[in-house]
Amino acid sequence: xxxxxxxxxxxxxVDGRRAGELRKIQARMGVFAxxxxxxxxxxxxxxxxxxxxxxxxxxxxxxxxxxxRALVNCQYSSATFSTGERxxxxxxxxxxxxxxxxxxQTFEAAVLTQLHPRSQIDIYVQVxxxxxxxYAACVNAATLAVLDAGIPMRDFVCACSAGFVDGTALxxxxxxxxxxxxxQLALALLPSSGQIALLEMDARLHEDQxxxxxxxxxxxxxxxxxxxxxxxxxxxxxxxxxxxD
Amino acid sequence: MAFVALSEAEKVYxxxxxxxxxxxxxxxxxxxxxxxxxxxxxSNTSGSARVKLGHTDILVGVKAExxxxxxxxxxxxxxxxxxxxxxxxxxxxxxxGGDDLGTEIANTLYRIFNNKSSVDLxxxxxxxxxxxxxxxxxxxxxxxxxxLFDAISIAVKAALFNTRIPxxxxxxxxxxxxxxxxxxxxxxxxxxxxxxxxxxxxxxxxGYRHVVDATLQEEACSLASLLVSVTSKGVVTCMRKVGxxxxxxxxxxxxxxxxxxxxxxxxxxLQSVLHKEESxxxxxxxxxxxx
Numbered sequence: 001x002x003x004x005x006x007x008x009x010x011x012x013x014v015d016g017r018r019a020g021e022l023r024k025i026q027a028r029m030g031v032f033a034x035x036x037x038x039x040x041x042x043x044x045x046x047x048x049x050x051x052x053x054x055x056x057x058x059x060x061x062x063x064x065x066x067x068x069r070a071l072v073n074c075q076y077s078s079a080t081f082s083t084g085e086r087x088x089x090x091x092x093x094x095x096x097x098x099x100x101x102x103x104x105q106t107f108e109a110a111v112l113t114q115l116h117p118r119s120q121i122d123i124y125v126q127v128x129x130x131x132x133x134x135y136a137a138c139v140n141a142a143t144l145a146v147l148d149a150g151i152p153m154r155d156f157v158c159a160c161s162a163g164f165v166d167g168t169a170l171x172x173x174x175x176x177x178x179x180x181x182x183x184q185l186a187l188a189l190l191p192s193s194g195q196i197a198l199l200e201m202d203a204r205l206h207e208d209q210x211x212x213x214x215x216x217x218x219x220x221x222x223x224x225x226x227x228x229x230x231x232x233x234x235x236x237x238x239x240x241x242x243x244x245d
Numbered sequence: 246m247a248f249v250a251l252s253e254a255e256k257v258y259x260x261x262x263x264x265x266x267x268x269x270x271x272x273x274x275x276x277x278x279x280x281x282x283x284x285x286x287x288s289n290t291s292g293s294a295r296v297k298l299g300h301t302d303i304l305v306g307v308k309a310e311x312x313x314x315x316x317x318x319x320x321x322x323x324x325x326x327x328x329x330x331x332x333x334x335x336x337x338x339x340x341x342g343g344d345d346l347g348t349e350i351a352n353t354l355y356r357i358f359n360n361k362s363s364v365d366l367x368x369x370x371x372x373x374x375x376x377x378x379x380x381x382x383x384x385x386x387x388x389x390x391x392x393l394f395d396a397i398s399i400a401v402k403a404a405l406f407n408t409r410i411p412x413x414x415x416x417x418x419x420x421x422x423x424x425x426x427x428x429x430x431x432x433x434x435x436x437x438x439x440x441x442x443x444x445x446x447x448x449x450x451x452g453y454r455h456v457v458d459a460t461l462q463e464e465a466c467s468l469a470s471l472l473v474s475v476t477s478k479g480v481v482t483c484m485r486k487v488g489x490x491x492x493x494x495x496x497x498x499x500x501x502x503x504x505x506x507x508x509x510x511x512x513x514x515l516q517s518v519l520h521k522e523e524s525x526x527x528x529x530x531x532x533x534x535x536x
Contacts, residue, residue: 026535027535028534028535031534032300032302032333032387032388033300033388034300034334034335034388034390035333035388038333040534040535042533042535045288045289047287047533047534049333049387049534051332051333053336059336073339075332075339075340077329077331077332079287079304079306079329079383079385080306080327080329080381080383081287081289081290081293081306081307081308081381081383082287082289082306083289084289086308086310086381086383090329090331090385091340092340092341122332122336122339124331124332124333124336124339126331126332126333126385126387128287128304128385129287129288129289131289
């Protein structure tokens with residue numbers, strides 16, 4: 001069987017996007033009333049919910065409290081019906097634990113944890129539908145949720161994935177492109193300073209081409225930032241109208 | 246379940262209010278809160294629904310997978326229930342914290358579907374003893390604001406209504422080898438009849454009276470509640486007492502009557518909403534969590 005053509009000669013991808021083009025992003029902040037902060041994001045067919053509780057007192061063992069900063073606690077879970085084939089467990093498997101750790105690293109780099117010593121911030125993300133780029137969607141949703149909770153951050157954290165096919169870097173991979181098995185790069189960026197909060201690359205890629213892929217991912221993350229910024233501004237505007245002058 | 250702290254005075258306020266048939270949000274004792282139902286929200290499932298009842302937020306996804314029928318029922322398919330109490334609802338559900346509640350709800354769902362009339366399981370059979378459809382009904386609890394069971398049963402019913410199972414044909418060649426052929430047309434599918442799928446009506450005993458669709462605050466005031474599953478014709482299929490208090494037999498019968506009355510109205514309005522949504526077809530603007 002001939003392999004699936006991920007990038008046509010005319011430069012179009014399987015779903016009709018250009019190489020550096022993102023999927024449609026729609027987001028909403030303040031989805032739930034009971035949580036301190038919550039957000040929902042759709043990136044193409046990937047849908048994720050994020051909820052933030054805190055900063056609050058350390059739950060469970062006091063020994064976990066950090067004397068100089070807040071503990072960031074993340075849990076990633078993915079609905080059993082989110083993937084093409086049904087999953088047995090929503091969380092607790094290896095992939096979910098790894099995702100949780102990565103999210104924790106990402107947000108420890110962005111949240112101003114030293115402002116809340118000896119306390120805890122919970123970030124829970126839930127993937128409702130997975131169609132590639134789940135890590136990126138989770139980070140973007142979690143950023144909006146942390147902002148909704150009013151927890152001070154250095155900057156937005158904007159994430160995007162990128163891949164490499166036939167000498168061209170592709171931004172924001174879909175499930176089909178991820179499943180093809182080429183190199184994949186996940187990047188979380190603090191856009192205003194250009195600092196990288198998390199960088200991970202799977203599979204083999206020549207060193208010379210890394211820069212090109214990284215550049216594509218960075219540009220895509222900046223595009224995500226523009227969109228998220230618009231969502232936040234709109235949310236704040238709506239909230240301030242509701243509050244009245 | 247989400248914790249709510251109430252003082253004695255607040256409790257007295259709620260209990261006295263209920264006795265006067267007036268609740269905190271202005272409802273009467275037999276009124277539901279406004280229920281929002283939307284189907285087909287997760288596109289990679291066979292059927293899905295989201296239900297929002299006050300602050301309670303439920304997402305149900307149904308996936309149809311092929312499997313072998315159970316030995317004792319060789320010509321029937323079956324339903325599998327799983328309830329995930331996600332940490333989104335409350336931090337107490339983090340890790341394995343929500344497993345107990347999840348199992349309890351899943352077992353209740355098994356019980357209310359454990360009769361021949363609720364779903365036509367024979368239609369899920371492809372070839373007896375060999376292949377059948379298994380419907381995995383996965384419930385995701387996103388936020389709990391009281392009355393979980395009712396909201397979940399409404400969501401399950403809506404998701405089953407929305408479920409489309411691809412039509413398959415069994416072809417047999419001369420040597421007796423069977424081959425399963427899937428229809429080429431993606432719209433050629435079977436739809437389950439949800440006419441007899443029951444809904445749960447939970448009645449909370451507060452003081453001398455009982456209320457329908459209790460909020461978290463009202464649940465905190467109630468010692469015991471009765472969970473009754475009712476079909477659209479008003480037939481009771483399952484009943485369970487939950488909570489740490491006790492109920493006297495007279496009030497149980499009283500509560501059953503109420504649940505039949507309330508359940509019928511609930512079914513009628515749910516059916517009309519579901520049919521209205523279906524009639525809009527693919528042109529319907531999906532709201533999901535963005536609205």
